[in-house]
Amino acid sequence: MKEFVISEAQTEKAALVGLVTQTQNERKTSEYLDELAFLAETAGAEVVARFTQKLDTPNSVTYVGKGKLQEIKTYLQTREDEGEEIGMVIFDDELSAKQIRNIENELKVKILDRTSLILDIFAMRAQTANAKTQVELAQYKYMLPRLQRLWTHLERQGGGSGAGGGKGSVGLRGPGETQLEMDRRIILNRMSLLKQRLADIDTQKSTQRKNRGRLIRVALVGYTNVGKSTLMNLMAKSDVFAENKLFATLDTTVRKVIIDNLPFLLSDTVGFIRKLPTDLVDSFKSTLDEVREADLLLHVVDISHPDFEEQIKVVDKTIADLGAGGKPTILVFNKIDAYTYVEKDADDLTPKTRENITLEELMHTWMAKLNDNCIFISAKSKANFEQMKTMLYKKVRELHVQKYPYNDFLYQTYDEE
Numbered sequence: 104m105k106e107f108v109i110s111e112a113q114t115e116k117a118a119l120v121g122l123v124t125q126t127q128n129e130r131k132t133s134e135y136l137d138e139l140a141f142l143a144e145t146a147g148a149e150v151v152a153r154f155t156q157k158l159d160t161p162n163s164v165t166y167v168g169k170g171k172l173q174e175i176k177t178y179l180q181t182r183e184d185e186g187e188e189i190g191m192v193i194f195d196d197e198l199s200a201k202q203i204r205n206i207e208n209e210l211k212v213k214i215l216d217r218t219s220l221i222l223d224i225f226a227m228r229a230q231t232a233n234a235k236t237q238v239e240l241a242q243y244k245y246m247l248p249r250l251q252r253l254w255t256h257l258e259r260q261g262g263g264s265g266a267g268g269g270k271g272s273v274g275l276r277g278p279g280e281t282q283l284e285m286d287r288r289i290i291l292n293r294m295s296l297l298k299q300r301l302a303d304i305d306t307q308k309s310t311q312r313k314n315r316g317r318l319i320r321v322a323l324v325g326y327t328n329v330g331k332s333t334l335m336n337l338m339a340k341s342d343v344f345a346e347n348k349l350f351a352t353l354d355t356t357v358r359k360v361i362i363d364n365l366p367f368l369l370s371d372t373v374g375f376i377r378k379l380p381t382d383l384v385d386s387f388k389s390t391l392d393e394v395r396e397a398d399l400l401l402h403v404v405d406i407s408h409p410d411f412e413e414q415i416k417v418v419d420k421t422i423a424d425l426g427a428g429g430k431p432t433i434l435v436f437n438k439i440d441a442y443t444y445v446e447k448d449a450d451d452l453t454p455k456t457r458e459n460i461t462l463e464e465l466m467h468t469w470m471a472k473l474n475d476n477c478i479f480i481s482a483k484s485k486a487n488f489e490q491m492k493t494m495l496y497k498k499v500r501e502l503h504v505q506k507y508p509y510n511d512f513l514y515q516t517y518d519e520e
Contacts, residue, residue, distance in 0.1 A: 115213075116188065117143050118152040118175065120167060121195040125159055132195075134410050138377065139195050139217065141328075146224050151189060152178065165205050166194055176210055191215055197378070200249040218245060218380045225383065233304050237383075240297040243290050244382040250287055308392065317507045318359070319367040319499050322397035324422060326414040327374025329405040330437045334482040335371040338492075355393045362496045365503075370397070375421045377413075384424070391425055398502050400432040401495070406479070407441035433476040433498060435491065440481040 119139050123132045132155055140150045156171045165172050179189050191213035198206070198216040207214050215223075222242050229235040323331040339358035357370045370393045384391070394400070402418060404411050415434075422428055478494055480487040 115148050115190040116151050117148040118154065118179070118189055118192045119143070119150055119195065120154045120175065120192060122161060122167070123155055123157040124161075129155075135195055135377070139193060139220075142217075142220050142224065143193055146220060146227065148191070148193075151182075151187075154178075161196060162202075163199075164202065165209070166196070166198060166202050172206070172209055179210060179212060193217075193220055197380075203249065217378055218382075221376070221380055221383070233301075236297055236300050236304070240294060240301065241380065241382040241385075243294050243297070244385075245380070247287065247290055247294075250283060250290075305392070319399065319503050319506065320370065320393075320397045321360075321367055321399045321401060321495070321499065322370045322372055322394050323401050323403060324372055324394055324418060325374060325403035326405065326408075326411075326418055327376050329374070329403045329408075329414075330482045331371055331374065331403050334401075334403060334435070334437065335369065337482055337485070337488065339369055357393070362492050362499070365496055365500055367499045367503075375418050377417050379421060384421075394422065394425055395427045397427070397430060398506065399498060400427070400430050401435055402432050403435045403437050405438050406436040407438040431476070431498065431502065433478065433494065436477070436479045437482055439479050439486060440484050 119136050121132045121136045121139070123129050127135070136153055136155070140153075143150050154167075154171065154175055156167050158168065162168055167175075175192065179192075182189050189212065192206070192210060193215045194206075195217055197218045198214070203214050203216070222238065222245060225234075225238045226242065229238045323335055325331050335356065335358070339360050355370050355372050357368055360367055360369045372391065372393055400422070402415070404415055408414060419428075422430075476494070476498065478487065478491045480491050482488070
């Protein structure tokens with residue numbers, strides 16, 4: 104069976120679909136579709152249209168209502184008649200196998216949901232054998248309950264004919280089910296192999312972590328595309344891949360960093376995102392163990408993002424779900440050079456803004472009071488970077504004395520100050 108990891112994406116035109124619900128107003132839906140568009144562009148698609156609908160809950164059959172689905176279908180047909188084909192429609196929630204099948208039958212184009220899009224980006228970004236194995240396992244987990252829709256063409260082939268009449272598919276029903284079960288068995292066997300491979304990798308990584316010596320471990324965490332890798336390169340003077348796209352980093356990178364003769368280990372981890380697929384979290388266990396075993400977290404926040412407050416909540420929840428909640432944390436508000444003050448109104452889609460906020464003004468905002476260990480920086484321009492290093496030095500030194508009270512080398516280092 105062909106592996107699901109792909110190496111590159113092809114540009115396709117896409118339309119996005121989201122819902123305005125009782126728990127998600129129009130402004131939120133607009134922000135979420137902005138993020139979905141960024142995901143689509145990262146995967147190599149060009150977003151040309153957006154559709155939204157107000158519903159209390161998603162339609163269990165077609166996600167949106169029949170009228171909205173017909174509106175989308177008419178739009179796709181019109182664009183095709185004009186010579187501009189839109190090859191896929193992407194939905195901002197995870198769809199069930201039944202929903203995907205029904206929508207595909209109606210729209211006659213490729214249907215993706217948020218989860219499958221994220222998985223596709225992870226597959227495109229995976230470089231090492233470890234990352235590829237983790238992504239492939241997550242893709243199989245996603246695909247397994249959706250296998251049935253791959254065989255719906257057998258039903259259409261069967262029609263209503265066949266010996267004995269009735270609902271038919273006689274002579275086709277058996278082979279279809281046999282092939283379905285065969286594919287299911289192949290996938291389950293492949294998943295078992297991948298899980299064993301990841302278990303071996305996890306054992307190797309655990310051994311590597313134990314052999315790193317008596318050093319404090321600091322992990323960079325945060326929403327995707329907040330500048331973690333840029334900060335990693337700045338602090339460790341390394342060449343970790345950094346790009347203004349989502350999920351530029353999949354593999355955890357660990358570097359030894361020294362500040363004023365105080366050494367510690369700094370790791371750059373995969374970015375989190377709203378509705379990060381559970382299968383990905385499970386598959387990336389060995390990678391995310393760096394977060395679980397860290398002594399200190401540097402939670403990097405893109406302060407220039409209009410919805411950074413929710414991003415903070417998403418990261419905090421994901422960290423808690425990983426069992427790493429309650430760890431000492433420094434909140435690093437990054438990209439202050441691009442920050443714009445936004446006065447939000449729940450019913451106003453064009454909020455008031457004010458640019459050129461000074462660092463002194465930022466230090467008097469509610470954000471500075473959000474966490475005692477909080478710093479405002481720009482990794483790109485290195486603004487306030489030395490102050491961050493001083494804060495980090497003090498925290499690492501404090502943790503090291505607590506964790507390794509008999510480390511003569513570090514005591515000697517302190518005495519020399």
